[in-house]
Amino acid sequence: MFRQAIKWVRANRDLLIDVSDQIWQFAELGLEEFKSSKLLIKTLSEAGFSVSSNVADMPTAFYADYGKGKPIIGILGEYDALPGLSQKATPFKEVLTEGAPGHGCGHNLLGVGSLGAVLAVKDAIDLGSVSGTIRYYGCPAEESFNAKGYMVREGLFDDVDIAMTWHPGNLNMLNLRSSLSINSVVFKFHGRTAHASTDPQNGRSALDAVELMNIGANFMREHMITDVRFHYVITHGGEVPNVVPAEAEVHYFVRAPQRYQVEELYARLINIAKGATLMTDTTMEIDFLSGMYNTMYTKVVADVISNSMKKVGSPRFNKADMTFANELKKSIPKNSLEEYYKFIPPDMMEFGKAILSQTLNKSIIPPMGKGKVDLGSTDVADISWNVPLGEFGTACEILGSPGHSWQNTATSGMSIGHKGMLTAAKILAVSTLEFMQNPNLVENARKEHNIAHKDKPYKTPFPDGLKPPFRRLKK
């Protein structure tokens, strides 16, 4: 049965590559993935999936079901691109469309690898090898905010037994690292305009408030746990020096390993912002853009995926792939690999060294990172607090390639990315079939999840009534 699913992906590789390449060309930003989501929906409905589109207040969010009854296995797909990363599928920098977005995080592969998995599982259901429901979750805007958190809030994950996802990366590896919880918030200050030279006494500078808030926040850094990260950009600071800015705003990310820590820091940051208004005689409003949890993986799911990875094997890169990769490697900063492998635990150094000698990861790396925290944030986390979840990566990029880069846009649009994607589709399909065949695995995963979350109930990180931040989209 596992062989059949792997065979299905192999036999349908042209279809999957075609859909992936189209999404790569569309390269649509978060919440604007109209063509990308339409193409995925079309492919799923043509295969007989029943689709619910335009869910959770987002036109590009959807889910699609096939089969019936329990267990319900959910596979997550993403398809948003990143601004300014347009690039041809060449091993040297060559913009495809000037100033346009590009798939520098490989989400075209992510969406279609997951698509391949659910289609292969559908085939197994049709053949009568397994029973249950396979569900594809079309999750928009991963790069921008917690879209999945809105889907969770809408109850779209209430009936799912297991959720699985993957991410294009430079290693074939199951991830056990958690991620940082985060709040993304814009503080908008309002003051009064005046001529900055002739009657400054009449002005109240919103920019002063932003600057004083940032000073306060930077002093707060001394009195926080060391794992906290926060950073800001001034998104509006006025127009010209001779007009006292009446409007100014600053966008903050507050990150910490645990949700309660983010909430605590965020409350302190609000006080700092209030303090800035007192000092400058201005007013302030908060535009809460997004909040996310930290990821909590379920071991039972991780083990199933890990076994599937061994069954499926790693992507098979050929000579042409290697030539492309070696050419691309010339643009990678020399020490980027060494920096990257600082993250390898000492007991894994043996593997680390073996990997260092590769340009493309051709082996399966044992699961790594248990008890460690990745310093990024992901909205997969919010699902992991509600459903037993596992995640892995396959080699779709060259080793040492920076995240969110033109190099990754390039490999996401050619054979290296395609091979990583097809491998991921097989791994997800095989894992799903394993769960569908063994109800006790599903039950064990649920039990483990319930124990882990017994004293940690999930409460949406969004303030009441919060809507997806269409208001912040760049026109």
Ligand SMILES: [Zn+2]
């Ligand atoms: Zn990504």
